[in-house]
Amino acid sequence: MELNVNGRKVYAATGGKPFDAKLPAIVFVHGAAADHTVWKLQTRYFAWHGHGVLALDMPGHGRSDGPAVPTIEALADWLIAVLDAAEVQQAALVGHSIGSLITLDAAARYPDRVSALALLGCAYPMRVNDELLNSARANEDLANQLTNAWGYGRAAQLGRHTIPGTWMLKGGMRLVEESADGVLFNDMNACDKYNGGETAAGRVKCPTLSIMGEKDMMTPLKTARRTAALIAGATETVIPGAGHIMMDEAPDETLDALRGFLPAPAYT
Amino acid sequence: MADPKYLNFDTLTLHAGQKPDATYGARAVPIYQSTSFVFQDTDHAAALFNMERSGHIYSRISNPTVAVLEERIAALEGGVGAVATASGQAALHLGVATLMGQGSHIVSSASIYGGSHNMFAHTLPRFGIEASFADPRDPDAFAAAIRPNTRLLYGESLGNPGLEVMNVRAVADVAHANGLPLMIDNTFATPYLFQPFEHGADIVMHSATKFLGGHGVAVAGLLVDGGQFDWEASGKFPTMTEPYDGYHGLDFAEEFGPNAFIMRARMEGLRDFGAAMSPQTAFYVLQGVETLSVRMQRHVENTRAIVDFLSGQDAVAWITYPELPEHADHDLAKALMPNGVGAVFSFGIKGGRGAGAKFIESLEIYSHLANVGDAKSLVIHPASTTHQQMDAGALAAAGVGEDMVRMSVGLEDIRDLKDDLGGALRRSQR
Numbered sequence: 001m002e003l004n005v006n007g008r009k010v011y012a013a014t015g016g017k018p019f020d021a022k023l024p025a026i027v028f029v030h031g032a033a034a035d036h037t038v039w040k041l042q043t044r045y046f047a048w049h050g051h052g053v054l055a056l057d058m059p060g061h062g063r064s065d066g067p068a069v070p071t072i073e074a075l076a077d078w079l080i081a082v083l084d085a086a087e088v089q090q091a092a093l094v095g096h097s098i099g100s101l102i103t104l105d106a107a108a109r110y111p112d113r114v115s116a117l118a119l120l121g122c123a124y125p126m127r128v129n130d131e132l133l134n135s136a137r138a139n140e141d142l143a144n145q146l147t148n149a150w151g152y153g154r155a156a157q158l159g160r161h162t163i164p165g166t167w168m169l170k171g172g173m174r175l176v177e178e179s180a181d182g183v184l185f186n187d188m189n190a191c192d193k194y195n196g197g198e199t200a201a202g203r204v205k206c207p208t209l210s211i212m213g214e215k216d217m218m219t220p221l222k223t224a225r226r227t228a229a230l231i232a233g234a235t236e237t238v239i240p241g242a243g244h245i246m247m248d249e250a251p252d253e254t255l256d257a258l259r260g261f262l263p264a265p266a267y268t
Numbered sequence: 269m270a271d272p273k274y275l276n277f278d279t280l281t282l283h284a285g286q287k288p289d290a291t292y293g294a295r296a297v298p299i300y301q302s303t304s305f306v307f308q309d310t311d312h313a314a315a316l317f318n319m320e321r322s323g324h325i326y327s328r329i330s331n332p333t334v335a336v337l338e339e340r341i342a343a344l345e346g347g348v349g350a351v352a353t354a355s356g357q358a359a360l361h362l363g364v365a366t367l368m369g370q371g372s373h374i375v376s377s378a379s380i381y382g383g384s385h386n387m388f389a390h391t392l393p394r395f396g397i398e399a400s401f402a403d404p405r406d407p408d409a410f411a412a413a414i415r416p417n418t419r420l421l422y423g424e425s426l427g428n429p430g431l432e433v434m435n436v437r438a439v440a441d442v443a444h445a446n447g448l449p450l451m452i453d454n455t456f457a458t459p460y461l462f463q464p465f466e467h468g469a470d471i472v473m474h475s476a477t478k479f480l481g482g483h484g485v486a487v488a489g490l491l492v493d494g495g496q497f498d499w500e501a502s503g504k505f506p507t508m509t510e511p512y513d514g515y516h517g518l519d520f521a522e523e524f525g526p527n528a529f530i531m532r533a534r535m536e537g538l539r540d541f542g543a544a545m546s547p548q549t550a551f552y553v554l555q556g557v558e559t560l561s562v563r564m565q566r567h568v569e570n571t572r573a574i575v576d577f578l579s580g581q582d583a584v585a586w587i588t589y590p591e592l593p594e595h596a597d598h599d600l601a602k603a604l605m606p607n608g609v610g611a612v613f614s615f616g617i618k619g620g621r622g623a624g625a626k627f628i629e630s631l632e633i634y635s636h637l638a639n640v641g642d643a644k645s646l647v648i649h650p651a652s653t654t655h656q657q658m659d660a661g662a663l664a665a666a667g668v669g670e671d672m673v674r675m676s677v678g679l680e681d682i683r684d685l686k687d688d689l690g691g692a693l694r695r696s697q698r
Contacts, residue, residue: 013522013523016318016319016516016517016518016523035525037523037524037525037526037527040319040523040524040525041319041320041321041322042320044318044319044320044523045315045320045321048315048318048320062525129270131269131270132270142269142270142272145272145274146270146272148272149272149273149274150272155287157274157275158275158283158284158285158286158287159284159285159286159339159340159343160285160286160287160336160339161322161339162322162323163322163349164322164324164329164330164331164332164334164335164338164339164534165330165335165338165339165342165349165350165351165352165530165534166339166342166348166349166527166530167284167285167339167342167343167347167348167349167350169274169343170342170343170346170347170348170495171348171349171495171526171527174348174495174496174525174526175525175526177496178525178526251321251322252321252322252323255320255321
């Protein structure tokens with residue numbers, strides 16, 4: 001579905017069912033230079049199990065109008081504006097990588113709008129390798145190569161995707177290739193420069209789950225654990241063998257972690 | 269400088285898509301000879317059927333052994349995904365049927381496998397899909413043949429049997445300027461010698477029966493999605509961009525992004541048309557793919573030696589091999605396929621059809637049969653076999669002459685192959 005947010009089109013996938021704002025809402029926020037398709041399996045599950053699902057394309061990503069938004073705080077404000085546009089008073093937020101920082105910041109600053117928070121591949125500070133950042137600034141193919149080489153765990157680089165016949169490394173690269181010039185840098189830079197993570201983590205009041213990849217090279221397990229420990233009552237699920245892009249590398253394990261955290265409404 | 273350290277081609281031929289079996293530690297790919305797979309519970313079953321979870325349901329749609337092959341070929345071609353089919357022809361049909369319906373039109377290279385030509389020229393019209401044929405060396409001819417209802421441009425990276433080298437980039441540019449995808453049959457080259465996606469192609473198909481399998485033991489096909497074509501921007505492909513009633517209104521481009529085409533091919537095409545590959549076949553092809561690089565090196569090395577040998581034979585009227593300086597595609601072949609232009613080529617025997625027949629029947633090591641890409645050396649007379657349904661005009665357009673012999677050079681000792689050819693050539697002239 002398309003939403004109008006501050007005069008610009010925002011695209012949200014709804015998991016194959018029309019969005020119903022009366023159902024418990026879950027909003028998914030993707031990672032750097034990606035789009036809603038990274039959540040293809042999980043969004044379908046929740047939409048068909050009693051939730052209203054919005055898997056957003058961030059500004060300048062996927063099917064949403066640009067330009068890309070340069071800071072985590074501004075993206076968190078944008079996220080709340082999306083909830084307003086969708087007439088959703090309160091939602092569970094699921095964010096991956098940059099999306100996890102955005103949802104973390106939104107949960108801290110808009111506590112009455114966020115019922116639960118699931119952070120995937122979330123480590124603070126989320127510093128980005130200088131060479132990657134510079135390469136992304138120059139819109140070099142190397143930035144795409146490094147993003148996916150470090151994003152997908154080494155095990156995933158041999159494949160065996162659970163969606164039969166899918167070679168996920170190339171899929172990840174295609175998403176970055178489809179992004180407009182400057183988008184990858186925008187996202188990486190926003191992560192790198194974000195300084196509000198510790199404060200935000202201390203303010204989060206809603207139930208929080210951190211889903212971590214055991215072999216995550218982008219947001220290493222150790223840092224992810226340290227970040228989760230800053231959030232009162234946060235629980236963790238570590239996906240064995242997974243890298244940073246766990247919802248693609250281990251879609252069922254990711255779904256199971258989310259399912260346990262965001263149970264289906266009673267009527268299902 | 270930071271290095272992504274992606275696994276390289278030869279490693280992927282052996283490992284992509286597979287890890288040692290978790291239960292028993294089997295190193296080889298197990299053959300999951302099972303039609304169906306047990307659900308954990310009713311919710312799991314429903315979730316699999318509704319694409320909320322990934323996994324295998326029924327081997328017509330997917331199978332763990334077949335999936336290893338699919339993923340491995342996608343990795344080797346540099347695509348986002350692949351679907352394995354019962355044959356190369358099934359892969360071609362699946363590609364066409366996934367993209368279009370009645371009232372559509374295809375612009376194809378004129379120099380293609382006779383079976384593919386047959387499908388386009390004579391069979392698909394019965395289902396309301398027409399085709400025009402263009403000179404593979406003339407991208408403008410493809411452009412000129414495009415109609416408002418055209419939905420696909422098609423060609424072979426190395427034409428069968430004439431080895432016309434397609435300028436994939438130039439034809440891809442024509443396709444994309446018209447909002448159309450380009451499908452390339454990469455059977456003769458294999459991804460070892462040429463990767464069409466790197467040159468702008470959008471979809472690749474293989475008869476895996478040939479060099480990928482490599483041993484002449486299994487009929488098999490593969491359809492690979494490059495994930496690069498923008499179906500939404502084109503606006504010509506409702507199968508990709510509009511809700512599909514056969515799957516609860518699923519919009520494939522919206523849901524699967526770069527994987528839209530290959531997901532539709534599986535979820536509709538394998539489900540409804542059912543031209544699936546068996547797990548046993550996938551195992552055979554995987555065995556071949558494991559040695560693809562070393563086999564292709566030897567195929568090319570032997571082919572070069574045979575071409576050189578035949579070039580010095582009085583009984584040989586002509587040879588068509590793109591590595592020869594006089595070949596029309598010599599420069600293009602050198603640029604696109606620096607590691608070799610395959611192991612199939614054609615030549616003419618002095619004395620025409622009769623001498624050709626005598627030559628073929630005199631061979632002892634070469635086998636006379638309708639295949640290429642076997643580890644064993646093969647020959648055939650295209651005009652009377654693989655291309656016999658074509659009329660004189662189509663044969664001429666495809667570059668198939670009455671005196672043409674098509675040869676697929678195998679992996680035997682080159683001295684024995686030369687002896688065999690030399691003897692048969694002498695007998696052909698008596």
